[in-house]
Amino acid sequence: MTARAAEPSPAALADEAVREILRTQWAGEPAVRLDSPPGAGKTRVVEYLAVQALARLGERCMVVTQTNEQAFDVGRRLAQGFPNLPFALFIRKDLVAPEDVTALPNLQLARADGDLPAGPCVVIANAWKWSWVVDGHVAPFDCQVIDEAYQLPDYRFHQIAGLATRVVLVGDPGQIAPVVTCEIERWKCDPTGPHVACPRALIERHAGVRRLTLPVSRRLVSDTVDFIQPAFYPELPFTALSAQGERGLRVRVGGAMPVDAAIDLAARGASLVEVELPGLITGEVDEQLADTVVTLIVRLLQRRAEVYDGDTERPIEAGMIGVVCAHVSQVNAIRERLPLELADVLVETADRFQGLERPVMLVHHPLSGRADASVFHLDAGRLCVMASRHRVVCFLVSRAGIEDLLLRYAPSGDRVLGLDEDAEFNGWHAHLTVARRLRERERVVRLARMTA
Amino acid sequence: MAGELDLVARLLAYEGGRAVSIATHRLMAIRPDALVLCPLAMAGEDTTVHIVAVGAIGRPPEIYCVADPRVRDEQYELFAWLGARIERHFETCRRAGEYPQIWVSSGAVADHLDTLADRQRYNRENAAVKRFGELLSYQTERYPVDGQQALITATGALRMHWATGQQPGEDEHLGTLLAWIEPPRNTNILDAVALAERVPMGVKTDPEFDRDVLEPRVAAYNQARRGGARAVELRQRAGLIQQALEPVVRSIYDGTQRAIRILSRMGLPELPALRNLEERERDEFESFMASRDAGYHLPLVDKPRPAAFKLTAREDAADNFEAAVLCGDGVGRARARLAGHTVYGQVENPRRTRLSPHRFRYRFDLVSRQRVLRVRRRDELASLGDPRLRVTVANVHREGAVTRISAIITHGQQAVGLPASGTTLELAKTVPDWDRLIRTRKQLRQRLVATPWTHDEQGTAPAVTRARRPPRDPLAEVEALR
Amino acid sequence: MITARLARLRGSLLAEEPGARGLERVARNPGCQRLRALTMIGVTPATAMKTVYKEPDREGQSPFALAAGNRFERAVFENGAARLLELYRSAGRLTTAECKIVVVPELAPGATAATMARRRAETERLFQHKVRRDPRAPNIIVKARIPVALLGVPHDTEPDVLVAADSDAFYGPVEVKSYPDRAGKTNAADIRSACRQAAVAVIGLRHAVEQLRLGDPRQLVPAAADLVLRRPGSFRPTLRPMTLAGEVHSLERALDEAPRNLEELEALIDAITPGASLDEAEVLDAVPPNYVEACREHCALAPKCKQAAAACGDPVLIGSQAREELAAAGSLGRAVDLLRGRAQPRTAEERALQARLQQSLGEYRQAVGHGR
DSSP: OOOOOOOOOHHHHHHHHHHHHHHHHHTTOSEEEEEOOTTSOHHHHHHHHHHIIIIISOOEEEEEESSHHHHHHHHHHHHHHOTTSOEEEEOOTTOOOOHHHHTOTTEEEEOSGGGSOSSSEEEEEEHHHHTTOOBTTBOOEEEEEETTGGGSBHHHHHHHGGGEEEEEEEEOTTSOOOOOOSOOGGGTTOTTOTTSBHHHHHHHHOTTSEEEEOOEESSSOHHHHHHHHHHHOTTSOOEESSOTTSEEEEOSSOOOSTTHHHHHHHHTTOSEEEEEEOOOOOOSOOHHHHHHHHHHHHHHHHTTOEEEETTEEEEOOGGGEEEEESSHHHHHHHHTTSOGGGTTSEEEEHHHHTTOOEEEEEEEOTTTTOSSOOHHHHOHHHHHHHTTSEEEEEEEEEETTHHHHHHHOOOOOOOOTTOOOOHHHHHHHHHHHHHHHHHHTTOEEEOSSOOO | OOOHHHHHHHHHHHHHTSOEEOOSSBOSOOOTTOEEEEEEOOTTOTTOOSEEEEEETTSOOEEEEOSOTTSHHHHHHHHHHHHHHHHHHHHHHHHTTOOOOEEESSHHHHHHHHHHHHHHTTOSSOHHHHHHHHHHHHHHHHTTSTTOOSEEEHHHHHHHHEEOSSOGGGGGSHHHHHHHHSOOTTSOHHHHHHHHHTSOOSSSOOHHHIIIIIHHHHHHHHHHHHTTOOHHHHHHHHHHHHHHHHHHHHHHHHHHHHHHHHHHTTOOOBOTTHHHHHHHHHHHHHHHHHHHHTTOOOOSSOOHHHHHHHHHHHHHHHHHHHHHHHHHOHHHHHHHHHHTSEEEEEEEEEEEEEEETTEEEEEEEEEEOOSOOOOOTTOEEEESSOTTOEEEEEEEEEETTEEEEEEEEEEOTTTTOOOOTTOEEEEESOOOOTTHHHHHHHHHHHHTSSOOGGGOSSOOOOOOOOOOOOOSOHHHHHHTTO | OHHHHHHHHHTTSOOOOOHHHHHHHTTTOTTOHHHHHHHHHTOOHHHIIIIISOOOOOOSOOHHHHHHHHHHHHHHHHHHHHHHHHHHHHTTSSOTTOOOEEEHHHHSOSOSHHHHHHHHHHHHHHHHHHHTTOTTSOSEEESOOEEEEETTEEEEEOOSEEEOOTTSSSOEEEEEEEEEOOGGGSOHHHHHHHHHHHHHHHHHHHHHHHHTTOSOHHHHSOSEEEEEEEOTTSSOEEEEEEEOHHHHHHHHHHHHHHHHHHHHHHHHHHHHSTTOOTTSHHHHHHSOOOOOTTHHHHOTTHHHHHHHHHHTTOGGGGOHHHHHHTTTTOSHHHHHHHHHTOSOOOSHHHHHHHHHHHHHHHHHHHHHTSOO
């Protein structure tokens, strides 16, 4: 009788997926699209590709980010992670770089085409900066690695695609689509339109482009994956790296305040918990909800909550907590309530939280307090980003009535001819899936009244 | 999404039973030589014009009506006639180094002109009609671009300056919009609006009117025509059709003229950036006409390269127009302040630090009490008072209702100088940059001279040229380099 | 019995066949009990406006639009639907050999109830052929007659076309509309309307599959349809396949909820006056509407509901966003009073709303430079 081979562990699966991606560069694949669920280590893959190109393939590698901040972050990670290798950060002439970045000895700052290294190198810049490279001023690159590729609209990719022989697009297909601020009526029906996220447009034009996926999320625990994957990634199956129970929340001090029930639920292993205030139409700014968010944060600290991850335990500090909202006004409402000692809590909009993570997250639910569900608030990408930033626990704070709102909802029906995608319905469906699952798994803690 | 200021404006309008002003400056140009163009289509016939009223601002219209726009030759005559007027207008503008401006009543008319232009500029049967379509394409291609001055809808122009007490969608009916702005005396505003709503102000007549009045006359005309009636009879029957349609189109024409009068007589100064917007319009028009002279055709479907140019231009226009209104219009500025698009506060702690014998760093704090702020660390902002002063945000600290922004001056240290303590300063991320598009286009031309295979719809991915044998564990090899 | 209950609610109003247009209306505005009530009892909003409220009918299509639509249909279907077949061939959906067409009205001409029953029967027969993979099964069926049940009452619908290649397991619906296809510039309301009517056809087909026990309805009839639109300025058709998951889902939900909605409606009306019916204006007035901006696009009652909204100062009068932002105040009048400081806030939410409104007012006044 032959023994059945053991199923590979999530870590092994993750590593093998990374090996496969790295091998594509040895094979000289002209283009690879790498789809990654949240927290799968996209940026780490970007680092690996860059380092392999430089140190193993002797190639010139250009790394493309979407923002300056992301460029700083990648530069930091490469320089600190590989202190014996040189890297270059290509930025605008008058841009002030953070001091910790400029202090890195193996990270050169290049501000003009002529400053870029000749020969094998890794150069990191945002897409805008790359689009200003003058032909002939810079030697062609062998490999172009685009981080957060689903945030890059195709017309911007068009401007830089010719700078390298091979391209790897690394991104999360479930996140917020590229923001384009103008009318796009003449391209709406075109699946390869200039406004379309470049990985999608590339596959439309060249269906044979190699598609790979990262099958494991390092960030999300399996409990969260159970919510996120069916709602937002039905075509992209993935699992959690951490084993059940390996990561979680502990509290040292008991509590009897209404919000404590949510903390206790989290301490029992729930990684997604909804904290529900009594129903009320509030519009964008909900003062009571903002109070509840702050109360929840304060209680976590008062109860000496800590997060454990394998063998390590850390008491929760302000810097380990993030709050994400749909609107700037909501962000401000929470910020103005945070006491001085909680200044390190990162409070931001979903757009700004893309690419970031915290052990503990609180979410101002995008549909909370609304009379109608609009396309903006139903956007699946927005809720996906909000509900996938946490490593340990996420508290979704909302007003009661979200499920009813979803069931009452009639799609506005703004369809685009000939395109299969119905983003509004997909978003509606994702929201309802999450809402129902939270209810079915008894993850909803109902507060009878305001807690502050 | 409209913000709180616009919500309050609508509340005030509702309360007062009349529209309230929401601009301190006129936000679009009114060219004295502009054409007012009011076409009416036949329902269900998307590329027709049954009757058209066209004229200069403040002047009575010329009217052209065809008995049945489905009769191709008659329709072409109307297009050729209208095209000749447009051509004359274009020539005059071109000679003067100006740009042609056309006013229509509402977005529905603009959309209809767009359909016409898209269709007729490919006309192979009639050169005059083709030319008409080509020229009209200037207006219709410019229309989706923010801040364009070529094709102005009366409803759009009024809505930039007035808030009504009705739904935004209802503002697209010129009649109801005018009722709010100049409510008739002794009539409840809602009654006045309900009455105004019944009068067609777009590009189509009422189904009831079509059923009871127009269709019988058109049918009678066609019957006579098919029956070989004499020219006199046909003219008479055509005259009946015009008799029915003319009051409708005149009413739309008069409404559009009235809108222009209201805008002209508002007594508001022009948005300072209007001269830049008009300059841009002149350049675009000249470029458009040069392309027509050179025989370039206007595609319906864009290939990737022209799409990149067009989208870039539209984004640039959107950014610039938004920045122009924020900088130049009082209500625009108030809106931005409430939404946190500008940072407004008092300067504290201005200081100069020596970095080296001849280098200094100029810093100050800006203390703001704005409820909503969008500023983050490393944001780059410019002073609205003097855009030469530019700063990078070093830190943002909020305590309760007060936000303290620490800023480092990056430009304007000498030209503008360190602001004094207690000064009120307002900073914004974007100020208009009217040369940016020229630079960007130049760069795009350079970057897009060759189409990469990724964007070549006919091409295939390049063959693998440099396959190498990978190591057994490429991941371990990279990890070993840490 | 359902028909008796509906007849009681209708009172003196005559039942109208809703057709696809009427049936899709039931899902347009799920929050509007008034629209739902009328659709359930088989009365169009236009009829209610005319007959119950005695207001002139401002709805209806222009005869020119009707004529254009008819001409386009004729062009698509003439010569054995040559243009339609060519369209599907160019799209690779049908081969040259797949040209079997059946026009159901030609199988049973006339307009009597017996004729309609015969058309339904013929349609069922054709479906059975298809499922049995009979090579004679047509590729194109024009004006099949398919009932869609609302509250268990079947209402016949006639999808413009049903299409299937020989290798397809079953038919898919095709909506033929004379709307101009302008790609990304196509009128959004036109697309919406066409997709919703196509969704009715999907549901009708699924019902048929279920009734005739032909197989798994969802597998045989996916939520998708083709839109055949018109190239602007010509009679050449264009083909636009559309997935309809959202439209089908919302319609299915509305149909499923109809029985509960009917009970609620009966209870509501009985509470006003036992035995009342919806042919009386006061009774119809008492059925709550949900007036929103989109109502004007599809519902003849919109002006009436707007009047009702005006009477109570519903914030939706100044836009959907206002209904949400001013929810704490509840009405425009109250919102204005808070804004002007004429009213004391009664709740924390009103206080916060007042503060925001007054701050905005302050900024506005400063900007325009005079006291308003």
